[in-house]
Amino acid sequence: MINVVFFAQLREQLKSDGLSLDIPTPCTVQDVQQSILTSRPEWQDFLSNPALMCAVNQDMVQLTAPVLEGNEVAFFPPVTGG
Amino acid sequence: MSVSDQHDLVSVQTHDFDVAFEYAQLRADNAQDGAIVFFSGLVRDFNQGQDVTGLFLEHYPAMTQKALTGIVKKAKARWPINRVRLIHRVGQLHLSDQIVFVGVSSSHREAAFDACHFVMDYLKKQAPFWKKETTHKGDNWVQTLEKDQKALDKWQKDD
Secondary structure, eight states: OOEEOOOHHHHHHHHSEEEEEOOOOSEEHHHHHHHHHHOOOOGGGHHHHHTTTEEEETEETTEEETTOOTTTTEEEEEOOOO | OOSSSSEEEEEESSSHHHHHHHHHHHHHHOTTOOOOEEEEOOOOSSTTEEEEEEEEEEEOOOHHHHHHHHHHHHHHHHHHHEEEEEEEEEEEETTTEEEHHHEEEESSHHHHHHHHHHHHHHHHHSSOEEEEEEETEEEEEEEOOHHHHHHHHHHTTOO
């Protein structure tokens, strides 16, 4: 299982702050994204937004980054702190 | 959390901070440093064409401290700086409230200026914070600005 979390505007658009996903690992962040969209096609417009950022185990990564069993994968809009 | 020195600080907090106290921590028992540069960011009353009445700062709690500590480490690896104090507030903020503090001490002013600027530019693009503004027309998420990416690119070109 991997833990998926959403933040900020994306969390509001999906009306979800995250989910647990049973997916064969190792895989990539993109595989995680596709697997979620297979079960939740209505999230397509939001979760496949190319501007989204992602993190694996709290490090920002690209969509091609590896995901291992037990990892936390986060999707969120571009950050706006400071 | 300490980055390396007992006077270093990386803090994500809901409560306010005291610039005088932070400055004193950068100065205390520190005869080696001839320069302190600090920046404080505040909630202003306009943004992206709208009148702003307040701000809510969301973050990714498990990641925020790690991301900020990583940015401070990058700055320390790049410039001969000594102490760094970095504070970012989260939660509900009001007009004129303090949002962020970055303070850097160094033997020389150039390193302190550059490192302070670098930490702010990196923080704006790589730390997981999101601002939601309250306006008279309703709430809206602040959108990222191209100028922030350009500010970051400037440092990366120098690498």
